[in-house]
Amino acid sequence: MGFTQPDLPAVDPQEFLRKPLMERIRILSANWVEHGFGSPWMVHTIYIAKLIFFYALGGITVATLTSDLPAFWHVSAWWNQPIVYQKAILWTVLLEAIGIAGSWGPLAGKVKPMTGGIRFWARPGTIRLRPWTWMPFTAGDRRTWFDVGIYAALLASLVVALAMPGVPSESLAKALPDNTSGLVNPALLIAPMVLLVLIGLRDKTIFLGSRGEQYLPAMFFFAVLPFVDMILALKLLIVVVWVGAGVSKFGKHFANVIPPMVSNSPAIPFRWAKRAHYRQYPNDLRPSRLAEFMAHVMGTTVEIAAPLVLLLSTDKTLTIGAVLLMLAFHVFIISTFPLAVPLEWNVLFSYATVFLFAGFPAWEGYAVTDMSSPWLTALIVAGLLFFPVLGNFRPDKISFLPSMRQYAGNWASATWAFAPGAEAKLNRVTRPASNTVDQFVAFGYEPEWAEVTMNQPIAWRALHSQGRGLFSVLLKSLPDIDIRTVREAEFACNSLIGFNFGDGHLHDEKMIAAVQREAQFEPGELVVAWVESQAWGSSVQRYKLIDAALGIIETGTWKVADAVEAQPWLPDGPIPTEVTWSLAGDRRDQGHGALA
Structure with missing residues (x-):
């Protein structure tokens, strides 16, 4: 495989295409073991460049410039600023809603052009998928100018919220007297939330593409909760996402996810390491014991235990260890370039891990027990668990995304x-x-x-x-x-x-x-x-x-x-x-x- 040339299977294409379907699958599944999708290095380089320079540095630059903070290279001056975290969320929602974050590019089946999203969603006449047929005023399956207008307004509202400086907050000043950047004006968050829900009722594709199931609760917490409760609610949100995903991996499916995921990783150049995740290459391509260990110990167990430690621990050493473990977890996922390429999501969660649990640790007044009311804690937890629980009992009713089944292998x-x-x-x-x-x-x-x-x-x-x-x-x-x-x-x-x-x-x-x-x-x-x-x-x-x-x-x-x-x-x-x-x-x- 070269920088611009794909790693094509070692077959004669004419002869290969004449073979029966299952024989083709036998040849290419064995080929996947060692070569993955075979994308040229140029493709991975594009993804990495987009991730570093456009998403990460671009987002930090937008957040710091619009919040009266030092430039992005002064990391110590901005990494634990609440408004930077808020704008990191808004920046991610904007890019996801445009279609240039997750599910972008050749690894997601978008080759030329590499961008879906806005090219479809801002065009009348394209397919629109409503989530519920019983919902009034949503009939039809084609996008109208009304839909395009709501979508454009959503993008504009996110840009405005990103561009405007922070405003003072009494609860923030009480918790962080030296903070001068303030928080995103809660009034500016109303329009993105309302528009995301409105467009979601008419078109589930845009709602899911914007990752509304995760970012809409975060924006709601930004808008309505006092500062300490906001931080604690955000901790509960990220822990529910992690633990929900971990719990969904119990069962027989997930071990089958790890081998092809590892095989597609350009960070693992050794064929023997990829083969080791299968029982007996090329004759038995079911998961090996190593794959089972990676799935249910390094995967499921870590994704449940480490977040619970982060949420409940008041010990500094234990908490920092769990932070580092979750960082490694997300870096591993990024390194495999999974076919949906949720790279920005993994970078955001890496930053969120550091910001929430190292920047606002439990031993400094940000333990889950420091919520202003236990009833508020119970209400937030119940709200966050509603769709994951319902979606796992009734997967026909709820998308696998709000059901928190990312990477679980148990998919429609x-x-x-x-x-x-x-x-x-x-x-x-x-x-x-x-x-x-x-x-x-x-x-x-x-x-x-x-x-x-x-x-x-x-x-x-x-x-x-x-x-x-x-x-x-x-x-x-x-x-x-x-x-x-x-x-x-x-x-x-x-x-x-x-x-x-x-x-x-x-x-x-x-x-x-x-x-x-x-x-x-x-x-x-x-x-x-x-x-x-x-x-x-x-x-x-x-x-x-x-x-x-x-x-x-x-x-x-x-x-x-x-x-x-x-x-x-x-x-x-x-x-x-x-x-x-x-x-x-x-x-x-x-x-x-x-x-x-």
């Missing part, structure tokens, strides 16, 4: 299968981007190598538990699967709505129906295997088989235990599935004959 996901030539019909959909395979060609790939590259994400999906179930459903349902064009749904989703962060709810049957209005697929031309996350207390995942022209044509389940025990390429055949309903059977029962 999908795989799309096009009849030969049918993928081109997506070009009828109003959008400012082309199909991802065509973006790779425009980027400079030969067409056949672009197609090989587009097979790599489906091999990545097969290395995860839900991928084996999705391919099992397709193998059982489509006798012609080997001649079809098979695509990872997240990449297709990114080219159609400008964002995906691993959330299968963004490309469920409602999104397929929105695509169908313009694409006009014939029956059988686009068939989607879609699966919901595993609910707490359940041993199965529930799938849907969707025909773009016909809607849902089958529902069923598979056992998670069967999925995690299978090899990515299903050498023993599809895992067992149980059909709970089918359109063909329903039509026969109603006397309409078999489904054509």
